[in-house]
Amino acid sequence: MDKRIYYVLRIADACLIHGQRLGEWCGHAPIVEEDIALTNVALDHIGQARALLTLAGELEGRGRDEDALAFLRQEREYRNPTMLELPNGDFARTVLRVFLWASFMKVLCKALATSTNAQLSAIAAKSLKEVRYHQQHSGDWVVRLGDGTEESARRMSDALALLWPYAAEWFADDDIDRDAQASGLGPAWSTLESDWMAELQPVFEAAKLSPLADTPFRTTGKRGVHSEHMGYLLAEMQTLPRAFPGAVW
Amino acid sequence: MSTDRTEWPLWEVFVRSKSGLDHKHCGSLHASDAAMAIQMARDVYTRRQEGASVWVVRSDQIVASDPDTKDMFFEPAEDKVYRHPTFYKLPADVDHM
Numbered sequence: 001m002d003k004r005i006y007y008v009l010r011i012a013d014a015c016l017i018h019g020q021r022l023g024e025w026c027g028h029a030p031i032v033e034e035d036i037a038l039t040n041v042a043l044d045h046i047g048q049a050r051a052l053l054t055l056a057g058e059l060e061g062r063g064r065d066e067d068a069l070a071f072l073r074q075e076r077e078y079r080n081p082t083m084l085e086l087p088n089g090d091f092a093r094t095v096l097r098v099f100l101w102a103s104f105m106k107v108l109c110k111a112l113a114t115s116t117n118a119q120l121s122a123i124a125a126k127s128l129k130e131v132r133y134h135q136q137h138s139g140d141w142v143v144r145l146g147d148g149t150e151e152s153a154r155r156m157s158d159a160l161a162l163l164w165p166y167a168a169e170w171f172a173d174d175d176i177d178r179d180a181q182a183s184g185l186g187p188a189w190s191t192l193e194s195d196w197m198a199e200l201q202p203v204f205e206a207a208k209l210s211p212l213a214d215t216p217f218r219t220t221g222k223r224g225v226h227s228e229h230m231g232y233l234l235a236e237m238q239t240l241p242r243a244f245p246g247a248v249w
Numbered sequence: 250m251s252t253d254r255t256e257w258p259l260w261e262v263f264v265r266s267k268s269g270l271d272h273k274h275c276g277s278l279h280a281s282d283a284a285m286a287i288q289m290a291r292d293v294y295t296r297r298q299e300g301a302s303v304w305v306v307r308s309d310q311i312v313a314s315d316p317d318t319k320d321m322f323f324e325p326a327e328d329k330v331y332r333h334p335t336f337y338k339l340p341a342d343v344d345h346m
Protein backbone atom coordinates (compact mmCIF):
# COMPACT_ATOMS: atom_id res chain seq x y z
CA MET A 1 0.00 0.00 0.00
CA ASP A 2 1.03 3.56 -0.74
CA LYS A 3 3.13 4.99 2.10
CA ARG A 4 1.11 8.21 2.04
CA ILE A 5 -1.94 6.30 3.20
CA TYR A 6 -0.10 5.00 6.26
CA TYR A 7 1.09 8.50 7.12
CA VAL A 8 -2.51 9.75 7.14
CA LEU A 9 -3.79 6.64 8.92
CA ARG A 10 -1.36 7.14 11.80
CA ILE A 11 -2.92 10.50 12.57
CA ALA A 12 -6.46 9.37 11.78
CA ASP A 13 -6.25 6.26 13.97
CA ALA A 14 -4.61 8.13 16.82
CA CYS A 15 -7.58 10.51 16.86
CA LEU A 16 -10.11 7.72 16.45
CA ILE A 17 -8.72 5.48 19.18
CA HIS A 18 -8.06 8.31 21.63
CA GLY A 19 -11.56 9.61 20.96
CA GLN A 20 -12.96 6.16 21.72
CA ARG A 21 -11.02 6.03 24.99
CA LEU A 22 -12.17 9.49 26.06
CA GLY A 23 -15.74 8.53 25.23
CA GLU A 24 -15.50 5.93 27.98
CA TRP A 25 -15.51 8.80 30.48
CA CYS A 26 -19.00 9.84 29.42
CA GLY A 27 -21.11 9.63 32.56
CA HIS A 28 -18.10 8.88 34.77
CA ALA A 29 -16.08 12.10 35.02
CA PRO A 30 -15.53 13.56 38.50
CA ILE A 31 -17.99 16.41 37.93
CA VAL A 32 -20.69 16.98 35.32
CA GLU A 33 -18.92 20.01 33.86
CA GLU A 34 -15.78 17.97 33.20
CA ASP A 35 -17.90 15.12 31.86
CA ILE A 36 -19.10 17.45 29.12
CA ALA A 37 -15.63 18.91 28.57
CA LEU A 38 -14.03 15.48 28.07
CA THR A 39 -16.74 14.30 25.70
CA ASN A 40 -16.32 17.55 23.74
CA VAL A 41 -12.66 16.61 23.30
CA ALA A 42 -13.65 13.07 22.33
CA LEU A 43 -16.07 14.36 19.71
CA ASP A 44 -13.44 16.71 18.29
CA HIS A 45 -11.17 13.68 17.91
CA ILE A 46 -13.87 11.65 16.17
CA GLY A 47 -14.47 14.58 13.80
CA GLN A 48 -10.76 14.77 13.00
CA ALA A 49 -10.67 11.00 12.48
CA ARG A 50 -13.65 11.12 10.11
CA ALA A 51 -12.02 13.71 7.86
CA LEU A 52 -8.65 11.95 7.90
CA LEU A 53 -10.10 8.49 7.29
CA THR A 54 -12.09 9.84 4.37
CA LEU A 55 -8.86 11.25 2.96
CA ALA A 56 -7.04 7.95 3.53
CA GLY A 57 -9.85 6.10 1.74
CA GLU A 58 -9.60 8.45 -1.22
CA LEU A 59 -5.82 8.04 -1.40
CA GLU A 60 -6.30 4.29 -1.31
CA GLY A 61 -8.86 4.43 -4.13
CA ARG A 62 -10.56 1.14 -3.30
CA GLY A 63 -13.89 2.64 -2.35
CA ARG A 64 -13.48 2.37 1.42
CA ASP A 65 -15.17 5.26 3.21
CA GLU A 66 -14.65 6.55 6.76
CA ASP A 67 -16.97 3.92 8.26
CA ALA A 68 -15.33 1.03 6.45
CA LEU A 69 -11.92 2.18 7.69
CA ALA A 70 -13.07 2.97 11.23
CA PHE A 71 -15.07 -0.17 11.87
CA LEU A 72 -14.17 -2.91 9.42
CA ARG A 73 -10.41 -3.20 9.64
CA GLN A 74 -8.47 -5.84 11.55
CA GLU A 75 -6.29 -4.90 14.53
CA ARG A 76 -3.03 -5.06 12.55
CA GLU A 77 -4.36 -2.50 10.06
CA TYR A 78 -4.73 0.24 12.69
CA ARG A 79 -1.73 2.55 12.78
CA ASN A 80 -2.18 4.61 15.95
CA PRO A 81 0.79 4.97 18.28
CA THR A 82 0.34 2.59 21.21
CA MET A 83 -0.03 5.25 23.93
CA LEU A 84 -3.46 6.25 22.67
CA GLU A 85 -4.97 2.78 23.04
CA LEU A 86 -3.87 2.30 26.68
CA PRO A 87 -6.72 2.16 29.21
CA ASN A 88 -7.69 5.53 30.65
CA GLY A 89 -6.52 4.77 34.16
CA ASP A 90 -7.44 7.48 36.66
CA PHE A 91 -8.33 11.07 35.85
CA ALA A 92 -4.71 12.21 36.18
CA ARG A 93 -3.51 9.75 33.56
CA THR A 94 -6.40 10.69 31.27
CA VAL A 95 -5.75 14.42 31.33
CA LEU A 96 -1.99 13.97 31.05
CA ARG A 97 -2.43 11.86 27.92
CA VAL A 98 -4.80 14.47 26.46
CA PHE A 99 -2.15 17.10 27.19
CA LEU A 100 0.74 15.12 25.66
CA TRP A 101 -1.24 14.28 22.53
CA ALA A 102 -2.81 17.73 22.11
CA SER A 103 0.65 19.30 22.38
CA PHE A 104 1.88 16.93 19.70
CA MET A 105 -1.14 17.58 17.47
CA LYS A 106 -0.59 21.30 17.84
CA VAL A 107 2.95 21.17 16.44
CA LEU A 108 1.95 18.58 13.82
CA CYS A 109 -1.03 20.59 12.59
CA LYS A 110 1.10 23.72 12.34
CA ALA A 111 3.64 21.84 10.26
CA LEU A 112 0.92 20.35 8.05
CA ALA A 113 -0.14 23.85 6.99
CA THR A 114 2.43 23.55 4.19
CA SER A 115 1.48 20.01 3.16
CA THR A 116 1.47 19.36 -0.57
CA ASN A 117 -1.92 17.72 -0.05
CA ALA A 118 -4.46 20.57 0.16
CA GLN A 119 -7.05 18.40 1.88
CA LEU A 120 -4.61 17.41 4.61
CA SER A 121 -3.54 21.00 5.24
CA ALA A 122 -7.20 22.08 5.42
CA ILE A 123 -8.01 19.35 7.97
CA ALA A 124 -4.93 20.39 9.96
CA ALA A 125 -5.97 24.06 9.96
CA LYS A 126 -9.40 23.17 11.34
CA SER A 127 -7.98 20.72 13.88
CA LEU A 128 -5.41 23.22 15.12
CA LYS A 129 -8.12 25.37 16.71
CA GLU A 130 -9.58 22.33 18.44
CA VAL A 131 -6.33 20.93 19.78
CA ARG A 132 -5.21 24.33 21.09
CA TYR A 133 -8.21 24.22 23.38
CA HIS A 134 -7.58 20.57 24.29
CA GLN A 135 -4.06 21.54 25.27
CA GLN A 136 -5.19 24.48 27.37
CA HIS A 137 -7.93 22.58 29.16
CA SER A 138 -5.86 19.47 29.87
CA GLY A 139 -2.74 21.50 30.68
CA ASP A 140 -4.76 23.37 33.26
CA TRP A 141 -5.63 20.08 34.96
CA VAL A 142 -2.04 18.83 34.76
CA VAL A 143 -0.95 21.92 36.71
CA ARG A 144 -3.81 21.70 39.21
CA LEU A 145 -3.09 18.05 39.96
CA GLY A 146 0.70 18.17 39.68
CA ASP A 147 0.90 21.18 41.96
CA GLY A 148 -2.10 20.15 44.09
CA THR A 149 -2.42 17.91 47.09
CA GLU A 150 0.00 15.16 48.04
CA GLU A 151 -2.33 12.58 46.51
CA SER A 152 -2.98 14.46 43.26
CA ALA A 153 0.76 15.10 42.80
CA ARG A 154 1.49 11.41 43.36
CA ARG A 155 -1.16 10.40 40.83
CA MET A 156 0.16 12.87 38.23
CA SER A 157 3.71 11.71 38.74
CA ASP A 158 2.60 8.04 38.44
CA ALA A 159 0.77 8.94 35.23
CA LEU A 160 3.88 10.54 33.79
CA ALA A 161 6.02 7.54 34.70
CA LEU A 162 3.56 5.24 32.95
CA LEU A 163 2.92 7.31 29.81
CA TRP A 164 6.30 8.90 29.13
CA PRO A 165 8.07 5.83 27.65
CA TYR A 166 5.22 5.47 25.13
CA ALA A 167 5.90 8.93 23.68
CA ALA A 168 9.27 7.76 22.34
CA GLU A 169 7.48 5.85 19.58
CA TRP A 170 6.09 9.09 18.15
CA PHE A 171 9.55 10.37 17.29
CA ALA A 172 11.09 7.11 16.05
CA ASP A 173 11.03 7.66 12.29
CA ASP A 174 10.70 4.98 9.64
CA ASP A 175 10.23 4.83 5.85
CA ILE A 176 6.74 6.27 6.10
CA ASP A 177 8.02 9.41 7.84
CA ARG A 178 10.93 9.77 5.42
CA ASP A 179 8.66 9.35 2.41
CA ALA A 180 6.22 11.97 3.71
CA GLN A 181 9.04 14.39 4.45
CA ALA A 182 10.56 13.91 1.01
CA SER A 183 7.28 14.29 -0.88
CA GLY A 184 6.14 17.28 1.18
CA LEU A 185 3.05 15.46 2.43
CA GLY A 186 4.00 16.19 6.03
CA PRO A 187 6.89 16.35 8.46
CA ALA A 188 8.79 13.31 9.66
CA TRP A 189 7.54 13.12 13.23
CA SER A 190 11.07 13.18 14.65
CA THR A 191 11.40 16.77 13.44
CA LEU A 192 8.58 17.77 15.81
CA GLU A 193 10.20 16.55 19.03
CA SER A 194 11.94 19.76 20.09
CA ASP A 195 8.84 21.87 19.40
CA TRP A 196 6.76 19.35 21.34
CA MET A 197 9.11 19.52 24.30
CA ALA A 198 8.91 23.31 24.20
CA GLU A 199 5.09 23.04 24.37
CA LEU A 200 5.34 20.83 27.46
CA GLN A 201 7.91 22.92 29.28
CA PRO A 202 5.81 25.73 30.84
CA VAL A 203 3.06 23.37 31.96
CA PHE A 204 5.50 20.80 33.35
CA GLU A 205 7.33 23.51 35.23
CA ALA A 206 4.12 24.83 36.81
CA ALA A 207 3.02 21.26 37.55
CA LYS A 208 6.38 20.39 39.13
CA LEU A 209 6.94 17.62 36.60
CA SER A 210 10.08 16.87 34.60
CA PRO A 211 10.50 14.89 31.38
CA LEU A 212 11.93 11.48 32.17
CA ALA A 213 15.10 9.97 30.78
CA ASP A 214 14.83 8.09 27.50
CA THR A 215 14.72 4.30 27.72
CA PRO A 216 15.21 1.61 25.05
CA PHE A 217 11.46 0.84 25.28
CA ARG A 218 9.78 1.42 21.89
CA THR A 219 6.20 0.53 21.18
CA THR A 220 5.09 -0.42 17.67
CA GLY A 221 1.45 0.66 17.25
CA LYS A 222 2.44 2.89 14.31
CA ARG A 223 3.43 -0.29 12.46
CA GLY A 224 0.20 -2.08 13.40
CA VAL A 225 1.61 -4.17 16.24
CA HIS A 226 -0.47 -3.19 19.24
CA SER A 227 -0.68 -3.75 22.98
CA GLU A 228 -2.95 -6.35 24.57
CA HIS A 229 -5.55 -3.63 25.20
CA MET A 230 -6.26 -2.94 21.54
CA GLY A 231 -8.35 -6.03 20.80
CA TYR A 232 -10.82 -5.27 23.58
CA LEU A 233 -11.13 -1.67 22.51
CA LEU A 234 -11.82 -2.67 18.90
CA ALA A 235 -14.30 -5.35 19.94
CA GLU A 236 -16.36 -2.77 21.77
CA MET A 237 -15.97 -0.11 19.08
CA GLN A 238 -16.76 -2.41 16.16
CA THR A 239 -19.52 -4.55 17.59
CA LEU A 240 -22.47 -2.52 16.41
CA PRO A 241 -21.41 -1.90 12.79
CA ARG A 242 -20.39 -5.55 12.48
CA ALA A 243 -23.60 -6.89 13.98
CA PHE A 244 -25.81 -4.51 11.99
CA PRO A 245 -23.98 -3.70 8.73
CA GLY A 246 -25.00 -0.35 7.31
CA ALA A 247 -26.85 0.67 10.46
CA VAL A 248 -27.79 4.36 10.64
CA TRP A 249 -29.32 6.49 13.40
CA MET B 250 -17.95 33.09 51.39
CA SER B 251 -18.91 29.56 52.29
CA THR B 252 -16.50 27.67 54.47
CA ASP B 253 -17.79 24.35 53.14
CA ARG B 254 -14.77 22.76 51.41
CA THR B 255 -16.63 19.74 50.09
CA GLU B 256 -18.07 21.49 47.06
CA TRP B 257 -16.71 23.99 44.56
CA PRO B 258 -18.37 27.40 44.50
CA LEU B 259 -21.22 28.17 42.16
CA TRP B 260 -20.78 30.56 39.23
CA GLU B 261 -23.40 32.27 37.07
CA VAL B 262 -22.71 32.17 33.34
CA PHE B 263 -23.52 34.94 30.87
CA VAL B 264 -23.08 34.36 27.14
CA ARG B 265 -23.15 36.87 24.32
CA SER B 266 -24.26 35.34 21.04
CA LYS B 267 -22.64 36.21 17.73
CA SER B 268 -25.37 38.64 16.74
CA GLY B 269 -26.22 39.69 20.28
CA LEU B 270 -25.38 43.01 21.87
CA ASP B 271 -25.56 41.99 25.50
CA HIS B 272 -24.50 39.04 27.60
CA LYS B 273 -27.51 36.99 28.64
CA HIS B 274 -27.72 34.81 31.71
CA CYS B 275 -27.85 31.20 30.60
CA GLY B 276 -27.23 29.11 33.70
CA SER B 277 -24.73 28.21 36.38
CA LEU B 278 -21.98 25.71 37.09
CA HIS B 279 -19.50 24.64 39.74
CA ALA B 280 -15.79 25.46 39.40
CA SER B 281 -12.92 25.86 41.80
CA ASP B 282 -11.81 29.26 40.49
CA ALA B 283 -12.39 31.84 37.75
CA ALA B 284 -10.07 30.26 35.19
CA MET B 285 -11.79 26.90 35.51
CA ALA B 286 -15.22 28.53 35.47
CA ILE B 287 -14.53 30.19 32.12
CA GLN B 288 -13.36 26.91 30.59
CA MET B 289 -16.29 24.97 31.97
CA ALA B 290 -18.69 27.66 30.76
CA ARG B 291 -17.24 27.28 27.29
CA ASP B 292 -17.72 23.52 27.39
CA VAL B 293 -21.13 23.44 29.02
CA TYR B 294 -22.87 26.47 27.49
CA THR B 295 -21.30 27.22 24.09
CA ARG B 296 -20.98 23.78 22.51
CA ARG B 297 -23.79 24.45 20.03
CA GLN B 298 -22.29 27.66 18.64
CA GLU B 299 -24.19 29.83 21.09
CA GLY B 300 -21.45 32.20 22.01
CA ALA B 301 -18.89 34.77 20.99
CA SER B 302 -18.08 35.90 24.53
CA VAL B 303 -18.53 34.48 28.01
CA TRP B 304 -18.73 36.10 31.44
CA VAL B 305 -18.75 34.26 34.73
CA VAL B 306 -19.59 35.73 38.13
CA ARG B 307 -19.45 34.08 41.52
CA SER B 308 -23.08 33.48 42.47
CA ASP B 309 -22.47 34.73 45.99
CA GLN B 310 -21.28 38.05 44.56
CA ILE B 311 -24.67 38.78 43.05
CA VAL B 312 -26.98 40.91 45.18
CA ALA B 313 -30.61 40.15 44.39
CA SER B 314 -33.84 41.85 45.23
CA ASP B 315 -35.98 40.19 47.84
CA PRO B 316 -38.96 38.33 46.30
CA ASP B 317 -41.08 39.41 49.29
CA THR B 318 -40.67 43.08 48.34
CA LYS B 319 -42.17 42.55 44.89
CA ASP B 320 -45.33 44.54 45.72
CA MET B 321 -43.36 47.52 46.88
CA PHE B 322 -40.59 47.32 44.29
CA PHE B 323 -42.33 46.62 41.02
CA GLU B 324 -46.09 46.97 41.13
CA PRO B 325 -46.16 50.76 41.51
CA ALA B 326 -44.70 51.03 37.99
CA GLU B 327 -47.61 49.19 36.42
CA ASP B 328 -49.93 52.15 35.89
CA LYS B 329 -47.25 54.72 34.91
CA VAL B 330 -47.69 54.37 31.18
CA TYR B 331 -46.28 57.86 30.63
CA ARG B 332 -42.83 56.55 31.61
CA HIS B 333 -42.59 54.69 28.33
CA PRO B 334 -40.99 56.83 25.65
CA THR B 335 -43.79 56.01 23.20
CA PHE B 336 -44.89 59.62 22.83
CA TYR B 337 -41.74 60.67 21.00
CA LYS B 338 -40.60 60.20 17.43
CA LEU B 339 -37.18 58.55 17.33
CA PRO B 340 -34.65 60.01 14.89
CA ALA B 341 -33.88 57.44 12.22
CA ASP B 342 -30.18 57.33 13.18
CA VAL B 343 -30.83 56.11 16.71
CA ASP B 344 -30.37 52.35 16.89
CA HIS B 345 -30.96 49.93 19.71
CA MET B 346 -33.43 51.85 21.85
